[in-house]
Amino acid sequence: MLAVGTLSVGWTDDPTLTTFAVVAAGLFGLLVGSFLNVVVHRVPRGLSVVRPPSACPGCGAPVRPRDNVPVLSWLLLRGRCRDCGEPISGRYPLVETATGLAFAGVVAAVLLEGPTPWVVPALLYLAAVSIALTLIDVDVHRLPDAIVLPSYPVLFVLLAVASAGSGDWPALLRAALGAGAGFGCFLLLVLVYPAGMGFGDVKLAGVLGMVLGWYGWGALVLGLFLGFLLGGVVGLAIVALGRGTGKTKIPFGPYMVVGAWLAVGFAAPVVDAYLRASGLR
Structure with a gap:
């Protein structure tokens, strides 16, 4: 059991619960990574991250909900738009995968090593911001x-x-x-x-x-x-x-x-x- 101050953290006593938390964090990270792709593209341009909905940069066709599943949709579509066949950058699934791995890694590290599971939300937020700012800075040299x-x-x-x-x-x-x-x-x-x-x-x-x-x-x-x-x-x-x-x-x-x-x-x-x-x- 991991002791943090006066708080006893028993999550690491249950491998099943720890594994579930890590997997859940990874899946949540995939979803966040999909959103980060929007953030990285739109924020430097001063555009809303909410509207309009995501669309193919080639033909402008809106992305269907079934084609918006992180990583999986890109693989099923073989990296191309369903409507016009225009190639879709492999960066999209890479960002989603990286975010999923980052979220899973944060949760695993904290639950196994500490300092306290209460810090997980802060670290997940920092992980998402870190990925977005890194990509934006590389693209446009701005934060x-x-x-x-x-x-x-x-x-x-x-x-x-x-x-x-x-x-x-x-x-x-x-x-x-x-x-x-x-x-x-x-x-x-x-x-x-x-x-x-x-x-x-x-x-x-x-x-x-x-x-x-x-x-x-x-x-x-x-x-x-x-x-x-x-x-x-x-x-x-x-x-x-x-x-x-x-x-x-x-x-x-x-x-x-x-x-x-x-x-x-x-x-x-x-x-x-x-x-x-x-x-x-």
Whole structure:
């Protein structure tokens, strides 16, 4: 049994229940991934994600409900529109599959390793936002306010639920401070070197800092550092390989997201190893 503060989490005592939760999360993730395809296409263009209904980009025919089943419909249609036969990008089922795997992985990791199942909704939301923002940043080199800014109140509420459920209220205070720290650190970087990243990255740093702060100070420092490090290494590699110059702009958001998730998953053992090596533990 996994003990979290004063809360005993018994989900891991029942493999059947855990397996059901992971599978259900994966199926839910497939549905969310289908919606994310709409978000990634429409939000950067300032379009509604609700209306009009999805349609074939080639002939404009509305997508039938039976052709809107994640992954399966694409496979049955062999990646083509039912009406005009126009190829449908394989990116659609890939996004759906990636989201399903991400949701299943989050639930499995939390139920088996902790810290508390109450944090699952916050992490699932962050996973969905991470996928959408990564794809949008790669496509148009922007991190839309329409996604980033609402994430502040949504994640704060979800993390407040996690703190209430686990009885760990100091974690919520760390989350608030982490949001400020992430925003402030990246704002300073933009002011010092404006060509290095955009203000969208600053706002995203606050969102990621909130979640990392909830996990702990070690996760906050490691996650923000890894995001900056990964982006810097890729930038240098592009220059070294002759694919660009020091002025070449690269989407920085994806590396920030990867750094944050690495910290969520591995900050505890990394920080523990560092403290032991430095003689502080």
